[in-house]
Amino acid sequence: MTELQAGQGAQTLAPPRIDARPQRYRDVLIALVAFALLALLPFIFGSKQLLDFVIRCAAYGLFATSLNLLVGYTGLISFGHGMFFGLGAYGFGLMMQKTGVPIPVAFVATLAITCVVAVVIGAICVRLKEIYFAFVTLAFQMLIHSTILSWQSLTGGDQGLRGGIPRPPFLGIDLSNHLHLYITSCALLVIGLFLMRQIAQSPFGYTLRMIRDNATRASFIGIDVWRAKLTIFVLAALFAATGGMIMALFVSGAYPEFAYWTISGEGIFINMLGGVTTFLGPMVGTVLLLILNDTVTRLTEYHGIVLGVVILFFAIGLRKGLMDFVVEWFAQRRGEASG
Amino acid sequence: MIPVDLDALASCLASPACLVTQTTSGLIIGMLLFLVAVGLTLIFGVLKVVNFSHGAFYMFGAYFAMTVYQLTGSFALAILAGAAGTAILGLIFERVFMSRVYGRDVLMQLLVCYAFVLIFDDVVRMIWGPEFKSMGMPAAFQVPPLFIAGGVVPPYYLLLIGVALAAAVVLGLGLARSRIGKVIRAAAQNPGMVSALGINTGLIYGGVFALGGMLAGLAGALAAPVRSLTPGMGFSVLIESFIVTVIGGMGSILGALIGALLIGLIRSFGSLGFPLFTEGLMYLFMVIVLVSRPTGLFGKEVA
Numbered sequence: 190m191t192e193l194q195a196g197q198g199a200q201t202l203a204p205p206r207i208d209a210r211p212q213r214y215r216d217v218l219i220a221l222v223a224f225a226l227l228a229l230l231p232f233i234f235g236s237k238q239l240l241d242f243v244i245r246c247a248a249y250g251l252f253a254t255s256l257n258l259l260v261g262y263t264g265l266i267s268f269g270h271g272m273f274f275g276l277g278a279y280g281f282g283l284m285m286q287k288t289g290v291p292i293p294v295a296f297v298a299t300l301a302i303t304c305v306v307a308v309v310i311g312a313i314c315v316r317l318k319e320i321y322f323a324f325v326t327l328a329f330q331m332l333i334h335s336t337i338l339s340w341q342s343l344t345g346g347d348q349g350l351r352g353g354i355p356r357p358p359f360l361g362i363d364l365s366n367h368l369h370l371y372i373t374s375c376a377l378l379v380i381g382l383f384l385m386r387q388i389a390q391s392p393f394g395y396t397l398r399m400i401r402d403n404a405t406r407a408s409f410i411g412i413d414v415w416r417a418k419l420t421i422f423v424l425a426a427l428f429a430a431t432g433g434m435i436m437a438l439f440v441s442g443a444y445p446e447f448a449y450w451t452i453s454g455e456g457i458f459i460n461m462l463g464g465v466t467t468f469l470g471p472m473v474g475t476v477l478l479l480i481l482n483d484t485v486t487r488l489t490e491y492h493g494i495v496l497g498v499v500i501l502f503f504a505i506g507l508r509k510g511l512m513d514f515v516v517e518w519f520a521q522r523r524g525e526a527s528g
Numbered sequence: 529m530i531p532v533d534l535d536a537l538a539s540c541l542a543s544p545a546c547l548v549t550q551t552t553s554g555l556i557i558g559m560l561l562f563l564v565a566v567g568l569t570l571i572f573g574v575l576k577v578v579n580f581s582h583g584a585f586y587m588f589g590a591y592f593a594m595t596v597y598q599l600t601g602s603f604a605l606a607i608l609a610g611a612a613g614t615a616i617l618g619l620i621f622e623r624v625f626m627s628r629v630y631g632r633d634v635l636m637q638l639l640v641c642y643a644f645v646l647i648f649d650d651v652v653r654m655i656w657g658p659e660f661k662s663m664g665m666p667a668a669f670q671v672p673p674l675f676i677a678g679g680v681v682p683p684y685y686l687l688l689i690g691v692a693l694a695a696a697v698v699l700g701l702g703l704a705r706s707r708i709g710k711v712i713r714a715a716a717q718n719p720g721m722v723s724a725l726g727i728n729t730g731l732i733y734g735g736v737f738a739l740g741g742m743l744a745g746l747a748g749a750l751a752a753p754v755r756s757l758t759p760g761m762g763f764s765v766l767i768e769s770f771i772v773t774v775i776g777g778m779g780s781i782l783g784a785l786i787g788a789l790l791i792g793l794i795r796s797f798g799s800l801g802f803p804l805f806t807e808g809l810m811y812l813f814m815v816i817v818l819v820s821r822p823t824g825l826f827g828k829e830v831a
Contacts, residue, residue, distance in 0.1 A: 323634070332808055335807040
């Protein structure tokens with residue numbers, strides 16, 4: 190192949206970048222509108238329950254969407270993503286309790302710690318194949334969980350971080366005020382989702398999709414697959430840790446359950462429920478799961494059976510998530526209308 | 529820091545009595561794990577699915593055994609009920625649900641199993657109640673323990689180790705020598721070809737799943753006299769047998785045996801030196817093995 194031909198080939202392979210800028214403006218607009226709506230919510234429906242629900246959605250939504258960057262976009266089925274949720278909650282809680290630094294400093298420092306841990310764990314995990322990747326991430330999750338349980342002097346063992354997390358005001362924001370906490374959580378959620386959306390739509394995001402679909406081809410055209418996987422593993426960990434920090438602020442503590450494998454299992458389930466092919470699928474899944482959890486626990490003590498049947502319905506019946514289903518249904522209808 | 533008691537570990541290693549006691553307790557942990565893990569590894573080897581709900585079969589085995597023992601008072605019948613009941617359960621589970629997700633992505637298979645972990649735990653809670661239960665040691669084994677080099681060895685432990693070893697030998701020889709074993713290995717290699725030769729692969733898949741479930745149920749039934757029974761008891765066993773299969777290599781029976789014994793010994797000796805970090809030690813060991821040999825100690829490189 191001559192150089193000219195190679196050059197032509199590369200041109201047709203380039204991602205459609207023409208659309209990138211208007212799409213980003215659209216995303217900014219959507220983010221701003223979403224934030225404005227969320228911020229107005231307390232002035233329309235003042236119920237504390239609803240605001241609590243939104244805060245929990247923010248924590249789990251960031252976590253689940255970041256997991257989708259791995260599962261849906263890169264094809265990395267992590268069964269230990271919850272470890273970063275737990276790490277965020279514990280890192281932030283401990284930093285606030287032991288050092289008394291301002292909240293933004295603790296926030297950034299926790300992200301830095303998460304980054305280091307994720308680089309180390311990711312470097313070990315991402316070279317493994319599908320099922321082994323799932324297992325090793327699960328093993329790391331349990332390793333962190335048992336470290337938290339056994340390091341009682343620091344973490345409080347199975348009792349969790351007790352005595353509350355101090356929340357000194359900063360820049361006029363007082364997170365011990367419920368409304369301020371709510372607005373901050375919403376802001377973190379919207380910013381986090383916006384950033385993840387930009388990652389997913391960037392050329393790097395398309396590289397990830399390519400790795401998911403055909404890693405051999407990706408490495409043949411010169412992509413360092415290992416590095417790309419590691420990068421997204423670390424990025425996803427940072428957003429998961431942010432979710433963990435929101436949770437820690439919300440419950441004013443941190444508990445070993447935050448680092449237990451079930452958090453990862455729930456994350457996978459949320460992704461399945463909402464669908465992994467659309468960006469907002471996991472967010473829809475989060476809202477669905479939390480509503481489902483809240484109603485089912487209120488109605489019956491056997492909520493495992495109900496949840497299990499719902500999972501089976503999605504996995505065997507629908508064979509896809511809710512958003513996947515909706516998107517396909519719309520596409521089909523449009524096809525019928527035009528044809 | 530994490531509490532470490534190396535003195536206790538060193539003094540135990542120096543005393544034969546303690547060494548014997550700890551080794552036997554490590555061996556029975558290992559043998560029970562082996563029975564669960566070998567089913568897991570067999571199912572993975574042939575069906576290429578990871579049975580995330582395998583711990584539930586262990587749990588059902590224990591509960592079946594307890595109920596039958598309380599009804600009939602016969603320990604042999606209890607063990608039989610544990611094994612047979614879970615075999616039937618495994619067959620139904622495979623034919624009705626798991627067979628729908630073969631060849632689909634791992635995520636779907638994990639989710640179906642995850643759903644059943646939740647459902648089975650609640651079913652046990654409904655039937656037998658949420659509280660801890662115990663079956664009690666059968667009368668035949670309520671005899672004074674043996675003393676070997678000063679170490680305490682309850683006779684029941686010997687039975688347990690014997691049964692598990694027998695299962696290992698029968699399985700190993702059966703797969704290697706018998707006709708059915710050959711068919712199963714062939715189905716693991718190339719199910720399309722096996723089915724083209726006129727063998728019912730669905731039957732083999734169901735059979736292997738039932739066999740795996742039966743082994744886990746047997747482990748549960750054998751464990752019932754020495755462990756307390758609770759809904760959710762399958763889960764920690766499941767995680768440990770995952771570690772075992774991953775360390776030993778998915779699909780390898782010898783690997784499952786060696787891995788289970790290693791984990792058993794790590795647990796029993798680790799609990800002396802690192803009382804609160806015993807579980808952590810297992811995960812650490814698994815990480816080390818996987819980093820140095822991603823396919824496990826006895827696993828073959830899968831294409």
